[in-house]
Amino acid sequence: xxxxxxxxxxxxxxxxxxxxxxxxxxxxxxxxxxxxxxxxxxxxxxxxxxxxxxxxxxxxxxxxxxxxxxxxxxxxxxxxxxxxxxxxxxxxxxxxxxxxxxxxxxxxxxxxxxxxxxxxxxxxxxxxxxxxxxxxxxxxxxxxxxxxxxxxxxxxxxxxx
Amino acid sequence: xxxxxxxxxxxxxxxxxxxxxxxxxxxxxxxxxxxxxxxxxxxxxxxxxxxxxxxxxxxxxxxxxxxxxxxxxxxxxxxxxxxxxxxxxxxxxxxxxxxxxxxxxxxxxxxxxxxxxxxxxxxxxxxxxxxxxxxxxxxxxxxxxxxxxxxxxxxxxxxxxxxxxxxxxxxxxxxxxxxxxxxxxxx
Numbered sequence: 283x284x285x286x287x288x289x290x291x292x293x294x295x296x297x298x299x300x301x302x303x304x305x306x307x308x309x310x311x312x313x314x315x316x317x318x319x320x321x322x323x324x325x326x327x328x329x330x331x332x333x334x335x336x337x338x339x340x341x342x343x344x345x346x347x348x349x350x351x352x353x354x355x356x357x358x359x360x361x362x363x364x365x366x367x368x369x370x371x372x373x374x375x376x377x378x379x380x381x382x383x384x385x386x387x388x389x390x391x392x393x394x395x396x397x398x399x400x401x402x403x404x405x406x407x408x409x410x411x412x413x414x415x416x417x418x419x420x421x422x423x424x425x426x427x428x429x430x431x432x433x434x435x436x437x438x439x440x441x442x443x
Numbered sequence: 444x445x446x447x448x449x450x451x452x453x454x455x456x457x458x459x460x461x462x463x464x465x466x467x468x469x470x471x472x473x474x475x476x477x478x479x480x481x482x483x484x485x486x487x488x489x490x491x492x493x494x495x496x497x498x499x500x501x502x503x504x505x506x507x508x509x510x511x512x513x514x515x516x517x518x519x520x521x522x523x524x525x526x527x528x529x530x531x532x533x534x535x536x537x538x539x540x541x542x543x544x545x546x547x548x549x550x551x552x553x554x555x556x557x558x559x560x561x562x563x564x565x566x567x568x569x570x571x572x573x574x575x576x577x578x579x580x581x582x583x584x585x586x587x588x589x590x591x592x593x594x595x596x597x598x599x600x601x602x603x604x605x606x607x608x609x610x611x612x613x614x615x616x617x618x619x620x621x622x623x624x625x626x627x628x629x630x
Contacts, residue, residue, distance in 0.1 A: 288626070289464035314469075314624060315495055344582065344589035346526025353533070355526030359587050379580075381497050381560040387620050391497060391560035393580050395593075405526070405593045407582035413556060440495065442469040442624035 286443060289317075294436040300325070300428035304421040306437045309383075311415060313439030316380035318419065320435035321373040322366075326427030330363035331378075332420045333390065333410050337362050345406035363424060364408045367396045373432070374398045383416040390416060462629075465489070469624040476501055476616030480609040482625045487569035487603055490630025494565075494607065496623035497558035500615040502550035505588070508612035510542035511563075511596075513575065513604045517541045523594030539599060544612065547590040549583050551618065558621065559583040568604040575604055 290313075295304050309316070322329050332341070339360045346355040358365065367374035378394040392408040410416075419437065423429050470480045485492070500507040512519075521543050522535030548559040563579040575598045582591035598604070609623060 286466050287462045287464065288466050342584050342586040342589075344526060344528045344584040344591050346524065346531040346591055346593075348524065348531065353524060353526075353531035355528055355531040355591070357528035357584070357587075357589065379495070379560065379562055381495065381558075382622065385620070387556070388497065388558050389554075389556045391558055391583060393560045393562060393582060395580065405524075405580060405582075405591050407560060407584045407589060407591045409557065409584040409586060409589075411586060440464075440624075440626070441466060442495075442622075442626075443466040 286441070288441045290439045292437045292439050294434065296434040297429055297431050299431050302422060302428055304429060304433070304435055305418065307418040309417050309419065310439065311384040312441065314382060314442040315440040316383050316416070317438040317440060318378040318435055319438070321375045322368065322421070322433040323370060323373050323430040324368035324423045324427060325370050325430060326423050326425050327368045327370055328424040329366050329368035329429065330422055330424045331366045332363055333416045334414060334418050335420060340411040341408065343406055343408045345404055347402045347404050349402045364392065366394070366421065369398050370430070372399045380416060386413050386415055388413060465627045467625045467627050470622060472617045472619055472621040474619045476618055478610065478616055480617060480623050481606065483606045485605050485607065485625070486627070487605070489627030490567065491628040492565040492568050493626045493628060494561070494563040494623055495626065496561055498561060498621045499549045499558045499618045500551065500611045501618050502611065502613050502615040503552055504550045505552040506547050507550040507615055508544060508546045509548050510544055510610050510612050512542045512608050513598050514602055514606055516598045516600045516602065518599040519543050519596055520599065521594060521596040523592050525590060525592045527590050528588065543577055543596040545581055545592065547592065550615070554585040557583055557585045565604060571601050571603055573601060574599055
């Protein structure tokens with residue numbers, strides 16, 4: 283069996299003021315998966331994510347929520363963004379896995395979990411209906427609001443043997 | 444990487460390997476399909492294992508099931524919280540099963556090019572004093588259908604895990620472009 287160190291930090295961004303968009307661009311195509319780990323606050327309570335700067339209605343998402351008392355599930359279809367959280371009071375921590383992001387054969391599946399302190403937990407699977415390799419990830423405040431100071435995201439690359 | 448508006452380029456940290464997470468082996472399914480994906484001779488030198496990948500089978504329905512087994516262990520339990528886009532439900536099998544079963548990976552009847560994503564953690568896999576805990580996040584979305592599962596499983600054996608096998612449950616084959624990669628996490 284081959285072995286090699288991986289789970290490599292590619293880039294980290296920490297907002298020192300309010301910003302409209304956090305962009306990871308020119309993502310190297312040398313990994314197998316990407317993992318994006320972050321904590322975000324959003325003045326509009328709605329943070330979205332797009333890939334390759336695409337605003338076409340090619341995003342969809344199946345997710346479930348639970349809060350210690352009850353659980354539910356819902357989905358979005360043919361959307362222009364993937365909802366990835368957002369709260370203007372507490373940071374929402376999240377982990378997103380972009381499986382086989384650089385292949386040009388499959389649509390892109392994104393697995394994620396999200397949590398705000400003392401609030402609902404979310405597990406979700408998103409789809410970007412494109413076979414293009416992912417070269418850019420944008421996290422932005424939907425409806426033109428702002429991502430707030432202290433928001434931080436780190437993008438990691440995982441290379442398989 | 445290109446800096447972004449409002450973010451200082453000096454805050455970028457790049458290409459720093461932590462050396463605590465290592466790729467062990469990868470299986471990429473070729474054009475003929477594959478009935479099982481196995482990792483054997485797994486070294487016992489890590490603290491935890493992680494399996495990551497994408498799966499889809501050639502079953503003629505939109506969904507298929509996959510069985511996960513370790514070594515030759517035949518006793519497992521599972522518990523899961525599952526969402527189907529309309530409601531969430533909890534389920535489990537606390538009595539012994541012969542494998543860890545997951546029932547909603549994409550089959551050939553699903554939307555083309557949609558694969559099921561999976562991240563599976565196996566904790567303390569080499570400790571011979573513990574039954575082994577499996578924890579996995581798995582799901583697919585097909586723009587109007589899909590499932591998401593957050594689940595745990597246990598192999599009811601204290602044996603160190605030295606092999607893992609993933610097999611479709613319905614005599615189907617994993618389709619081309621399915622792939623699983625095994626990683627070791629150091630303690």
